[in-house]
Amino acid sequence: MEASIEAAALGRGRMRAARDIDDGAPDEGGLGARLIAADRAAIAELYDRHGAAVFAFLLKTLRDRSSAEDVQQQVFLEAWQRAATYDPARGGLLTWLMVIARSRAIDHLRRRVPEPAGSPDDLPLSGAETSVDEVDRLVERYRVASLLSGLHPEEAKILRMRFYDDLSQTEIAARTGIPLGTVKMRMARALERMRVRIGGER
Amino acid sequence: MSSVPREQMTAYLLGELDPVNAAEFEARLAADPGLAAEVDALREVVAELERAPAEAWHAQRTLPRLRLPGDDPEPARARWRWSAPRLALAAAGAAAVFVIGLAIGVGVGGDDGGSEPLVTSVGLHALDGDRASGLVSLADGEPRTAEVVLDGLPPSSTGEHYELWLLGTGDPVSLGSFTVGPDGHADNVITIPVDPGAYQSFDVSVEPDDGDPSHSGDSVLRGPSTAS
Numbered sequence: 001m002e003a004s005i006e007a008a009a010l011g012r013g014r015m016r017a018a019r020d021i022d023d024g025a026p027d028e029g030g031l032g033a034r035l036i037a038a039d040r041a042a043i044a045e046l047y048d049r050h051g052a053a054v055f056a057f058l059l060k061t062l063r064d065r066s067s068a069e070d071v072q073q074q075v076f077l078e079a080w081q082r083a084a085t086y087d088p089a090r091g092g093l094l095t096w097l098m099v100i101a102r103s104r105a106i107d108h109l110r111r112r113v114p115e116p117a118g119s120p121d122d123l124p125l126s127g128a129e130t131s132v133d134e135v136d137r138l139v140e141r142y143r144v145a146s147l148l149s150g151l152h153p154e155e156a157k158i159l160r161m162r163f164y165d166d167l168s169q170t171e172i173a174a175r176t177g178i179p180l181g182t183v184k185m186r187m188a189r190a191l192e193r194m195r196v197r198i199g200g201e202r
Numbered sequence: 203m204s205s206v207p208r209e210q211m212t213a214y215l216l217g218e219l220d221p222v223n224a225a226e227f228e229a230r231l232a233a234d235p236g237l238a239a240e241v242d243a244l245r246e247v248v249a250e251l252e253r254a255p256a257e258a259w260h261a262q263r264t265l266p267r268l269r270l271p272g273d274d275p276e277p278a279r280a281r282w283r284w285s286a287p288r289l290a291l292a293a294a295g296a297a298a299v300f301v302i303g304l305a306i307g308v309g310v311g312g313d314d315g316g317s318e319p320l321v322t323s324v325g326l327h328a329l330d331g332d333r334a335s336g337l338v339s340l341a342d343g344e345p346r347t348a349e350v351v352l353d354g355l356p357p358s359s360t361g362e363h364y365e366l367w368l369l370g371t372g373d374p375v376s377l378g379s380f381t382v383g384p385d386g387h388a389d390n391v392i393t394i395p396v397d398p399g400a401y402q403s404f405d406v407s408v409e410p411d412d413g414d415p416s417h418s419g420d421s422v423l424r425g426p427s428t429a430s
Contacts, residue, residue, distance in 0.1 A: 040270075047268045056261035065333060069266045076268055144254040145261045153361070153410050156262075161419045163251040164259040168218055177416040181209075187216075188208035194247045 032093055035083040043080045050094050051076070052145035054101045057138055061105045071108050075101045094146060098138045147194055155190035158183060206230065211241055215248050263408055263420075264356035326352070326404055326425035334386070336423050338404050345393045352388040352406065352423065364388070365409045367417060368427060370401035374417045379409065398427040 031049070034042035054075055058068035078100050079086075086096055148156045161172045169187060173180040206227075213219050214227050231238045326336030334354035341347050350366065358364065358381040366377040375396055382388050398404070406423035 043270065044268065051265050051268065052261040053258070055265055056255065056257035059257040059261065059264075060255055065264075072266060073269060077270060080270055140250075141253070141255065142258055144250060145258040148259070149262050153412070157410070157418060157420065159251060160259050162216070163254065164256065165419060167419070169213070169216065170218075172419065175417060175419045184209040184212065188212045191212055191215075191244055191247050192208065194251070195243050198247060198250070 028093060029088055032086060032088040035079075035093075036086055038083060043076065043083070046079065046093060046097075047076055049149060050097055050146050052149050053094060053139075053142040054097050056145045057098065057101055057142045058105060062108060067108060067112070071101070071104050074104050078104070092139075094143060095135060095139050098135050098142075102135060102138065147197055150197070151190055151193060155186050155193065158186045159190050159194075162187065206237060211244060215241065215245055263359060263362065265359065266357075322429035324404065324425050324427070324429050326406065326423040328354075329421055329424055334423055336404075336406065336425070338425065340394075340398060340429075346395075346397075347391055348394055349391045350389065352382075353386060355382045355386045355388065355406075355422065357384050357386065358382050361411050362408055363411060364422075365407050365417075366392075367405040367407060368394075368396065368398060368401040369403045369405045369417075369424075370427075374405070375401070376415065401427045403427055 031042055031045055035046060051072070055068060055072050058071050058075075059065065062068045062071065075097065079097060082100075086093075148159065151159070158172060161167045161175070162169070167175065169183050170180060172178070173183045176183075178186075210219070210223075210227065214224060219227060231241060323337055323339045326338065328334045334352070334356075336350065336352040339349045339351075341349075355364065363379045363381050365379040368375040368377060377394060378390075378392055380388055380390070404423075404425050404427055405417075405421050407418050408420045408422060409418045
């Protein structure tokens, strides 16, 4: 069943390949090729690039850091072991990882939720029928984590303070001691970088 | 398309232009389709950032180390080290005390045969619903000391460290920095160079190793500065 889910999700990915929503880094294709060729450094690079997005999804879904850490290892171990099956024409790397992560998260929740109280309908992730749409939504919802990983740390910090801590640019300047003009410049640059990366995939 | 500073577009999208400037900017938008298209593209980015779940903002910081078959075994628990405060207040004599292998619950008044100092404790709570927590046990006397015990913190990432602060209405006061190993635990006895009662909160933040002594704004634990 999970294999068919994955095939459906990746098939959908092929149809919308032009707007695939991984991080848009110019060497995404190159990284995929190195993975397929079993380049060990490539899995580490994949982890650097998309590990945060997958982990954010697992933290949110499993609501337990220890479980999320365990499943995170499973996901990337599986990605490493199955790298030869990755087909870039069928979807981006983050989409591929999210398909694996979703499956492993469901496996984990099914083991954790005792029967009969825990029917599949009780799971935070719904069943196979909606999995393709779910994968799309998951990638769109969590790709911010991947995109932030690719920003300069100072730019990522400014974005986090604005959009997570809900501080104005003036408040960020006061909190950090960074001149307001510099805060504004970094904010504009960070948003532009995000726009280019997201827009380049559409 | 007319030339508009990026910072002005950003301020508009963030709702930080005053009404007069916002109205003026919207008039320019109405007259300039190219500018409007550019602002719309940035608006989508802003909307996506506003929708991002909390976990997406913190995942990178708390990302566990990837382990694959054939990797070196997990290193033994890294001892955390306490570094002296980086602010000017460090010069006031806030020498941090190293305690190796200090057990939780050890008193902070020393064992010099004198009367035991009054100890009050305040709890620190995670700001993002995480499982981390902490306890600061303050001891009266000169110098003023405190035992700090923290648990459940994500292990320190490369290029980052934790820092303990006192926050109030003025500049934050750094009480020292430290790193956390895989067990998420940290404990130490420190000297506090100021009166905590003059501040509002103890605060633990994640700081990049960039030499910038200011607070990053990325706080993970916080609690009152006094037990009252």
